[in-house]
Amino acid sequence: MKPFLAALALLGLSAPAAALKPQLSGLLDRQKMPDPAYAAVMGGWVVNVPWAELEPQPGQIAPNNELDQAIAAARAWNRAHPSHPLFLKLRVVAGIESPDWVKARFGPPLAVTSPQSGAAGTVPRFWTPDFMAAYAKLHAQLAAKYDAVPELREVVTAGCTSVYAEPLIRQGSDRAWIRDLLAAGYTDKLDEACQVAQIDAARAWKGTRVSLSFNPYQRVSSAGKVTPDLAFTLRLMDECRARLGPQCVLANNSLRVAEQGGDYPQMYARMKALSAPLMFQTATLAKVGDLKGTLQKAVDLGAAAVELPAGYARTAPADLAPFDTALRKNAK
Template sequence: MAEPSKAILEGFITRGDVGKSIGERSGYDKPGKNDRNKPTDWAKHVDGVVIQAEWAILEPEDGVYDFQLIEDALNDIKDYNEANDVNLGAKLRVFAGQYSPDHILDNPDIGSTYVAYAEVGKGRDGNLPHFWKDAFLDKYKALHQALAEEFDAKPEDDEDHVRNEILREISITACMMKSADMHRAENGDNYVDRVDGLTNIGVLMSAGLTFEEDFSCQKKQINIVANAWENTWVSVARAHFNDYSNHAGIAPPEGEKLTEDWPLAKDKMRKIVNVCRKNDNCIIGNNSLEHKETKDNNAAFFDDTNAIYYVAQNYLKEGKKKAPVYFQTVVKVQSDEDDNETKLHRVIESAMEASDVRMIELPTLKALKQYKDGYLSGNKMQAVRNELKK
């Protein structure tokens, strides 16, 4: 398969100040809309937006699709581009997991399991489909085939297809829990507070999830989405195979840590990255770029015991010293209370030194505004943005 005909997303992308509760996660940052909670004229200082959509919104009934949210977003961006002579792009991230429609969660061939999180009252607790089942992946494949039929085609002269050029990247999100990452959840979310005494991972294991089933799902989801989209780039966040703390759900003695964590499996992470690299339209990414990964002269990027290594390295992308990657970051804009300098741009600069990163998904516009209205448009951030696009 040749590289996509659409341009790759480069520079800064905004993720949308939307809620994370079930039923509230769909949305996007609308360019041109005045919002006192976002930096002034923010759309002039970025290169695209992420369109977030819950699967339940896009397929309210089995096999019946409603893509109005995506159409509206692309048309809003198109209108803004034409009015301002710019070229903002878009990335689509469809949230599965607890955000899947009821006909998926209630499907007896798929099954679902209740999961709960430490963030009490955040509205994320709910039923999680058994994403490792072939029946689930078949439904996920059908969704992407329907999306691609509508939005993947090369842009034509007629108005209905001009929008397709704007949608340049699709997130791969089948094998997920809570977020769009490959990892299941942070350690703090796998806490034992259920009546059955199991963590989320423990209860999913009792429903049939195994390490090998998970590994298989990671590989299958990449090929499913990469094969569905011919002209559009696809991307996937690397695996966190070492994040299953206390996966058996047995509370350890106070002050001790169980040793039977889900294995780091470096060879498995490398194989998953290679599955992406073998598809010429696939970009590997990292959804948690933080200061700790760029300190100490970017040591994490060159340490094969660190998961971020498997994003930065080349592997099977022949003919290139590096292959394109993206990073998402929620790093705090300010280093600490005693530091008048900001660190967000420094973290991005460090990542650029250690990898061929082309695109950064920024912290929320609200977070940037709360720090300083002019930070995004300032010289330091805009210099980083321009360097990304080189």
């Protein structure tokens, strides 16, 4: 019995019944539809949509939203280029990009600032069961509308997030945020439950793959101390595969050619051991060190897709093409 099926049996769960769409594979533009010169050596692009724009009012998915427009663009491209179709990944950003009605519904939102980028905003109380119920309804609405759309191959689940769609990162250097988080009733145990609940929220999708971005978990103690907890990250990987089976795409959004140090080498080794489906987003172009070296690293880890950094067009299409081919060979 395969490992993920054995885990499902132990948990009393079953794999999704519907046939899964093929895995999203190849190189991806993580901001927009790739320019024609690059589209021929890429697999598609990422549709990044703030939750606030997608569901501005409870239960109302905005018409002609960014995903609708991307689907139309992909279909037009695919009709004109049937030998090299492009496919989509949907990343709905929660956290600071959540709708005002979500932020107001579960208690006053909390201010946070990213120490890396300076991005700032207010975050709903994501660790509460009521918030996660609203997030699960979002997935249910989106799945009902888009699960059967062939151009959409993958959707991100990231309900327990603050600034970016990386739910295991807690922006620990923003001490005011950590203080307010604890004062509002946050605990690491509630956060652990949230991390699992965001996986279950995505079970509304039956044919579309579901990706979750992993980092060494930043555990916040009751005293406000923030420490890395790789063991929880590894357990969450197992939970994702146990609950979603091969529908679960293990991801990381900060790959670079140089080792990041800390727990990252061990985390990547575990991802490789768990094997496909895997995907990565690179770090920014300034941080990758060497783009082609980073792409080779993704191939060697077993990834089927990589989201390219802004500025990737400094590398010629002919130089990117071999990596697109190699990534596709890793797809399952």
